[in-house]
Amino acid sequence: MSRKLALASGEAVRTACARALLRTGVDEASGEVVSRAMLAERVGWCADLVARMAGSLLAGHCNAADVDVLASGVDAGGRRLPSNAWMALRRLGWTATVPEGVRVNDRIVRMVQEQAGRVLRSVKWRADLTAGVLSTWPADPRRRTGQEWERVRAAIPGGQGLPSSVIKGRTRQAAAFLTTNGRLPVDVFELEGVPRVPRMLLLAACDRQQATIERSDTDPDRVLLRLQLPTRADPRGYRDWTWVACPISLPPTVPASAVLHLPTLRITGGTVRADLAYTHPVPKAKRAGHEVALGVDWGLNTLLSAGTVRLGPEGRITAMGAGGQFRAAGVLAKQHRLRR
Structure with a gap:
């Protein structure tokens, strides 16, 4: 499908994200149905390879000099x-190392470098x-x-x-390091160490040789995601990678005219979840001439209160509906308990 979005006069492009589930799939090499558990296992094997390689790449470049260069x-x-x-x-020459005895294609290496680059x-x-x-370490870290x-x-x-809370949190973290080691850390890399790499697949860094996504011609709410997945935890050759076709049901928030992009796959509770990005046209924001306004206020008992009004042609403002509220009493009570 085309990734270009045709815009009419007075329209702009907006990119949003929706979450979907990968419930099953079909192995195109054997024709067998891939169950939800097997699909999560195969996606997990691929995610483990990417996370392991990204961790090694981060370990070699997670330092002040390389981070400043990037x-x-x-x-x-x-x-x-x-x-x-x-x-x-790749422009900087920071390559990923493939584990010994494992064979992956260049698109897997792209996902490794994309994930490591975003972290850096x-x-x-x-x-x-x-x-x-x-x-600027203070005399008393608890009270500046x-x-x-x-x-x-x-x-x-x-x-x-x-916000002051951000500076206070970083100060407490450095003070804990000082208590444990008897000195302040040199920098954030000694304070935090090498960042952890989550188990996910950034398919947006790939092309059609690793993954494709197509909307159904008969049902616009259905799409087909095809991607190469390993058949074993340590693929020894390209024969250990096969194409798996996974049908996805789109949520109603995705317009039928939206252009779909390759998603990010995550494993949660034994289920593969897809963060599906899409682009769709929206009216351009105007500086003046608006007829609908949204007002939001915050308070102590009711955290947020919101309402909408419409400006009529005769200049009269009319409220639209009863508005909405968000109360955070339960969350605040738990926060107070944890604080005590």
Whole structure:
């Protein structure tokens, strides 16, 4: 199917995500039906390979120098790095190592590099935050003075608008390290270690040689996801990889005209879940001339209260329905119990 979305005048593109289940599949090589348990097992084998390889890649590049290089956005030659994480890592020459005796195709390596690259890009913010906290360590970590708060916010990029709870949490983490080791950590990499890699498959980093997704011609609420999965935990050759076709029922929130993208697969409770991204046209936001308004307010007893109104042609404002409320008394009571 085409990945380009035709837009009419006054329309814009919006990308959203919906969750779906992979209940069963068909092995295209043997024609056998793949049960839910077997499908979760085969997806798990592939996810374990990706997580193991991504963990090794992170262990070699989870340091201040490499994270700064990736965050700079340019390579050694001064060229701008691609937005896709796996392409950026390949431009930098950061390759993934395949376990000995295991055979995977290049698209599996792409998912490994994409997952590792996203983790490394997310580390940069935590690294700057930790560096700012450590460089302005207070006399009493439990209670900063006003001047100490000004110094720590000035040492953190964007620290003036950062919630105090974030800085306090990072300070408690460093204080626990100080109590255990008798000194402050050097940086966030010593404080946190190598990040954990979740078991998931980022199919968005692949192409048709690893996975495809097509909407049904007869039923727009049904799609067919085809992907290559291993037939054993340690595939020794390409013959140990077969195509599996998995029908998916789309939730009603996905429009029939939406363009579907390859999902991210996760295993939860023995079931394969798909985070399915899709793109659909929406009216362009206008600066003026709106006829419907949404108002949201927050309070102590009722956390959120919301309501909508409509502006009529004669200038009269009319409420639409009774509005809605969100009460968090139960959650707040549990929070108070945990705090005590």
